[in-house]
Amino acid sequence: MRDPDAPRLPSSPGFWRSPLRGPWFTSVLGLVLLVGITVLFVTGLASYAAYNPDLSPVNDKTPDKGILGFYLFAWPTDPHWLYRLNQGVHVTLGIVLIPVLLAKLWSVVPRLFALPPARSLAHALERISLLLLVGGALFEFVTGVLNVQLEYVFPGSFYPLHFYGAWVFFAAFVVHVLLRLPAALRGARGLREERKQEERKREQREEGGLREEGDTLVSPRPAEPTVSRRGALWFVGGGSLLLFATTVGQNFDGLRRTALLAPHGGGDPGSGPNGFQINKTAAYAGIDAAETGADVWRLVVTGRTGSVRLSRDDVLQLPLHSAALPIACVEGWSTSDQWWRGVRLRDLAALVGYDDDPSDVLVESLQLRGAFRRTALRANQVADPRSLLALYVNGEELSADHGYPARVIVPAAPGVLNTKWVARLTFGDL
Incomplete structure (x- = not known):
């Protein structure tokens, strides 16, 4: 039964009765x-x-x-x-x-x-x-x-x-x-x-x-x-x-399934070289497979001396390099280091006039929807020898969900700046 003398207003000292407060x-x-x-x-x-x-x-x-x-x-x-x-x-x-x-x-x-x-x-x-x-x-x-x-x-x-x-x-x-x-x-x-x-x-x-x-x-x-x-x-x-x-657990491969209250890169990523977390699928991004075929896809690189248009075979003829880098997402989940192989961004910059002074770069994706369809990287990121336009991961071609035919991978960068399904690179001050 309610105490008739009990305070009825929250502003009354006796209204809050928990003895824990202090x-x-x-x-x-x-x-x-x-x-x-x-x-x-x-x-x-x-x-x-x-x-x-x-x-x-x-x-x-x-x-x-x-x-x-x-x-x-x-x-x-x-x-x-x-x-x-x-x-x-x-x-x-x-x-x-x-x-x-x-x-x-x-x-x-x-x-x-x-x-x-x-x-x-x-x-x-x-x-x-x-x-x-x-x-x-x-x-x-x-x-x-x-x-x-x-x-x-x-x-x-x-x-x-x-x-x-x-x-x-x-x-x-x-x-x-x-x-x-x-x-x-x-x-x-x-x-x-x-x-x-x-x-x-x-x-x-x-x-x-x-x-x-x-x-x-x-x-x-x-x-x-x-x-x-x-x-x-x-x-x-x-x-x-x-x-x-x-x-x-979202930060560690062996503990990922224990992260019940945090996202860890979507559902089961499967097995094999491409079997690690992603932030968005090709279907989610509206990627049309007809645009990414090796005989159709072209990479446009623009800079100080103009533009070059490269097929995937053309890109493969350039010097290839490897780097072990993780994917880390703003939502907090991350992967362990994956072994990426592709063309250095600074080598692509050299194709359009930036031989000794790598510049900023604007990266544009084929994706039709979602944030970060266009992203910018700094000159210091372009200059790092581990910054790649990746074509392979863990010894295998990129899967569609991991950015085939080509994606950017940069050390210490947020996952959304590691643009997938790259179509254009524009070097220069942004």
């Missing part, structure tokens, strides 16, 4: 998020830079980035597994932090309803940062998870949404940390100190003293506990561990 529980969760979200933000910015946003508007999905592009740099090609590591950490960590984030939001719900809305300028700034923090966190995690699970669920719009959302969220995060970090560190010292603080605050209330903001987390009429705060933290940690175990 500075110690919230502070521990907050410190975990402090480290985790900082890593997420840095790896997210690095991932964005890997798409070459300051090279060409072809790859730039974030319009009018202005001062937010201050950190952009030429994405390196060494080590060749750099993007695989970066995006694996970004996606896996983002999923693992979901239970921690939800627990943190649950732990501070009373503060969202606390009255008065602001008792001082510092308190007003904290409340505003808290609202932006909660809204931004939910937006970033929800859009990120949807993009990972559904792949390209925001075609043409996910990149600017996630990019701008990240800056808004992180700005609120920094403000909130600056305002709350001292209290969080004090709160994380232990339950004993928290209990002493709660006792002092209770005495102040009985004496008619002012109510402190921290009281909004500790219920004046708590319900009977069913689990300890440390037990609740173990529960949250167990949830994160479960998500880790069912996600991290």
Whole structure:
């Protein structure tokens, strides 16, 4: 039966009765998020830079980035597994932090309803940062998870949404940390100190003293506990561990089938030299087999001295080179190193006048639909001897789904920049 004296409004101190809430529980969760979200933000910015946003508007999905592009740099090609590591950490960590984030939001719900809305300028700034923090966190995690699970669920719009959302969220995060970090560190010292603080605050209330903001987390009429705060933290940690175990396998060939909650390059890729993950099939991209036959397909290479038109046999007459490189996708999954063989991009650049100074290149695909039909690579990527227009993989011709008759493969580049079904290469400043 409902207590007739129980508060009916969320703004009432006694409305939230869980005995788990308190500075110690919230502070521990907050410190975990402090480290985790900082890593997420840095790896997210690095991932964005890997798409070459300051090279060409072809790859730039974030319009009018202005001062937010201050950190952009030429994405390196060494080590060749750099993007695989970066995006694996970004996606896996983002999923693992979901239970921690939800627990943190649950732990501070009373503060969202606390009255008065602001008792001082510092308190007003904290409340505003808290609202932006909660809204931004939910937006970033929800859009990120949807993009990972559904792949390209925001075609043409996910990149600017996630990019701008990240800056808004992180700005609120920094403000909130600056305002709350001292209290969080004090709160994380232990339950004993928290209990002493709660006792002092209770005495102040009985004496008619002012109510402190921290009281909004500790219920004046708590319900009977069913689990300890440390037990609740173990529960949250167990949830994160479960998500880790069912996600991290997407980065490793032997563990790929354990990645139940993360995509790992579509369904069963089959066996044989072409039996590894893909990000989209030839059918999905609208590739017509009539356009890719050896007697029909032509590669157009354009540059300083004009254009050349090459058949597949012509390309095969050029010096062929090999490189062991992985495929790493923005959704977080990746393959181990595959053995690619083809013509160096810098040798193709030399055919059209770029002998000693490899330039940027615009790569165009035969695909009819989907994002990244046209992509741009930097001069440093073209110059790397492992950057190939690949014709073979693992000793066999490329399959249709892996980009036959030719695809680009570049060390440390996001998978979507390793364009498949290449039709045209345009070298020059973009």
